[in-house]
Amino acid sequence: MTLTTDPTTLDELHTRASNIRRRIVDICANPQGGHLGGSLSLVEVLTAxxxxVMRVDPALPADPDRDIFLLSKGHAAIGLYCTLAERGYFDAEELAHYAETGSRLMGHPTRDVPGVEMPTGSLGHGPALALGFALAAKLSGSPRKTYVALGDGEMQEGSVWEAAMGAVGLRLDNLVAVVDRNGLQLTGDTEEICPVEPVAARWRSFGWAVREVPGQDVARVREALASAPWEPGCPSVLVARTTKGAGVPFVAGKPNSHYVAFGERQHARALSALRRAAEQGRAPRRTDAAGGGADD
Ligand SMILES: [Mg+2]
Incomplete structure (x- = not known):
């Protein structure tokens, strides 16, 4: 079978992103909570x-020529699960059983979940795995592209840069990385813990083609990802300037958005904010956030 991309209107992308965001918030209202902030910041990337952008078919999850996505920042599993359910890989009702005993929807993704390509969450491993997928495609003559999303704090892992060097040496222009540049990691601001700036210049110095976009702007994210590779023979990295917790104003841009178990009132407040944004037909804006950049 020949996989094709499924052109989507911008309105539909906004609707999908809104649905995914609501599902993430619902999961985090379960007693065990979940990794809210880094899932919400990545919604527009996953939606696009x-x-x-990706040539995938939920009915044929093992098609050898499908595009590959790896969530290197595997702790954002609920963002991926909600996207896969929204895309039709499995019934969205299963999301209500996240993290329950016996559920395949665990805190980090495993291949028991339809659509998940590799178990991830040991930070720094995703780029090397993606390099392997991309190299295999080149060697076998497959048109598949490989996409990998990593956190900005994850750039502090040395193994990221081993893969970055290797991908350039192997001229893997079928490899696209996305850095979820939300400015925060588990315990605070990346620049206070171990600076990762200048993010774009670091990747460029390793030989990658680099673009930066406001990461909550699904149109800009889509345009950038759909047009990769940006330079022949070079792997591409999109620096998505996002807001951790985007869409939920009382946690957006705050370190405590990292892991959240909403109480009943907070859950209602969060859903209300998402509903207002959806009614206004807009993505999360900077005014929704206490901090975090969303500009180029
Ligand atoms: Mg981060």
Whole structure:
């Protein structure tokens, strides 16, 4: 079978992103909570990939020529699960059983979940795995592209840069990385813990083609990802300037958005904010956030 991309209108992308965000918030209202902030910041990237850019078919999850997505920042599993359910890989009702005993929807993704390509979450491993997928495609003559999303704090892992060097040496222009540049990691601001700036210049110095976009702007994210590779023979990295917790104003841009178990009132407040944004037909804006950049 020949996989094709499924062109999607911008309105539909906004609707999908809104649905995914609501599902993430619902999961975090379960007693065990979940990794809210880094899932919400990645919503527009996941939406653009799964609903427009990637050549995938939920009915044929093992098609050898499908595009590959790896969530290197595997702790954002609920963002991936909600996207896969929204895309039709499995029934969305299963999301209500996240992290329950016996559920395949665990805190980090495993291949028991339809659509998940590799178990991830040991930070720094995703780029090397992605390099392997991309190299295999080149060697076998497959048109597949490989996409990998990593956190900005994850750039502090040395193994990221081993893969970055290797991908350039192997001229893997079928490899696209996305850095979720939300400015925060588990315990605070990346620049206070171990600076990663200048993010774009670091990747460029390793030989990657680099673009930066406001990461909550699904149109800009889609345009960038759909047009990769940006330089022949070079792997591409999109620096998505996002807001951790985007869409939920009382946690957006705050370190405590990292892991959240909403109480009943907080859950209602969060859903209300998402509903207002959806009614206004807009993505999360900077005014929704206490901090975090969303500009180029
Ligand atoms: Mg981060």
């Amino acid at each position: 990939l799964y609903f427009d």
